[in-house]
Amino acid sequence: MSLPGYQKAASFSEIPDGGTIEVEVGPLPLLLHRRGEKVFATGVYCPHQDFRLYPSNCSGDTILCTAHGYRMNIQTGACQDEPDLFMATYATRVENGEVWVKLY
Numbered sequence: 383m384s385l386p387g388y389q390k391a392a393s394f395s396e397i398p399d400g401g402t403i404e405v406e407v408g409p410l411p412l413l414l415h416r417r418g419e420k421v422f423a424t425g426v427y428c429p430h431q432d433f434r435l436y437p438s439n440c441s442g443d444t445i446l447c448t449a450h451g452y453r454m455n456i457q458t459g460a461c462q463d464e465p466d467l468f469m470a471t472y473a474t475r476v477e478n479g480e481v482w483v484k485l486y
């Protein structure tokens with residue numbers, strides 16, 4: 383099965399509830415954050431100065447960039463410390479136990 387415009391990113395069961403994993407979809411590294419039955423997809427680079435973001439720095443709906451301490455919301459991409467900055471976010475769907483991400 384395929385979903386038009388979406389690419390398969392992971393199996394839903396790979397992501398612990400409340401957890402974050404890193405995957406690659408095509409050439410693009412992504413973070414997948416599972417919160418209950420929902421999965422949110424974000425980029426792996428901080429919108430401040432493009433430092434790498436890591437799954438281990440995610441807690442609740444917030445991911446912390448350890449470079450300068452900025453915090454981003456995994457659902458909206460909004461940066462709590464600099465309102466003009468947004469982390470990349472991607473639409474997701476969960477179908478038949480698979481997580482699909484719309485990259486463009």
Ligand code: FES
Binds near residue numbers: 430431432447448451
């Ligand atoms: S690069 Fe992430 S807070 Fe500065």
